[in-house]
Amino acid sequence: VQLAESGGGTVQIGGSLRLSCVASGFTFDNHRLVWFPQAPGKGRVGVLCITTVNGRAYYSERVEGRFTASSDNDKQTTYLQVNNLHTDDTAVYTCAAAVGPCYVPPGGSFYYSDSDFFSWGQGTQVIVST
Numbered sequence: 001v002q003l004a005e006s007g008g009g010t011v012q013i014g015g016s017l018r019l020s021c022v023a024s025g026f027t028f029d030n031h032r033l034v035w036f037p038q039a040p041g042k043g044r045v046g047v048l049c050i051t052t053v054n055g056r057a058y059y060s061e062r063v064e065g066r067f068t069a070s071s072d073n074d075k076q077t078t079y080l081q082v083n084n085l086h087t088d089d090t091a092v093y094t095c096a097a098a099v100g101p102c103y104v105p106p107g108g109s110f111y112y113s114d115s116d117f118f119s120w121g122q123g124t125q126v127i128v129s130t
C-alpha cells in the first residue's frame with residue numbers, strides 16, 4: 001500500500017502548480033484522500049478532503065477558491081491544482097488515504113483524525129518565492 005506525490009516545485013507568488021497523488025496496493029474506489037501541507041517548524045493540518053467514489057471535495061477556508069482537487073479512479077490518482085500561491089503556502093504537501101467518504105459535520109468543514117489514515121505519502125515540496 002503506497003501513496004506517491006509529485007508535481008511540486010518553486011514558483012513565484014501568484015503562480016500555480018498541479019500536484020498528483022498516485023495510489024498503489026489497494027483499489028482506489030471507496031476512499032477519501034486528504035492533503036496536508038506542512039511548513040517548516042509548523043504542524044500538519046489537512047486543507048482539503050476528496051471522496052474518490054464521486055470526486056466531491058471539501059476545502060478549508062485557507063484554500064477555498066485557490067485549490068481544486070479532482071480524482072481519476074482509473075489512474076488511481078488524485079490531483080491538486082493550486083493557484084494564486086502565497087508565500088505561506090510554502091510547505092511539503094502530503095496526501096493520506098482513509099476508507100470511506102469525507103466526513104462533513106452539519107454546519108462545519110470536513111473532519112478527520114490522524115488515526116483514520118492507513119497510508120501516507122512522502123510528500124512533494126512546494127516553494128513560493130517573492
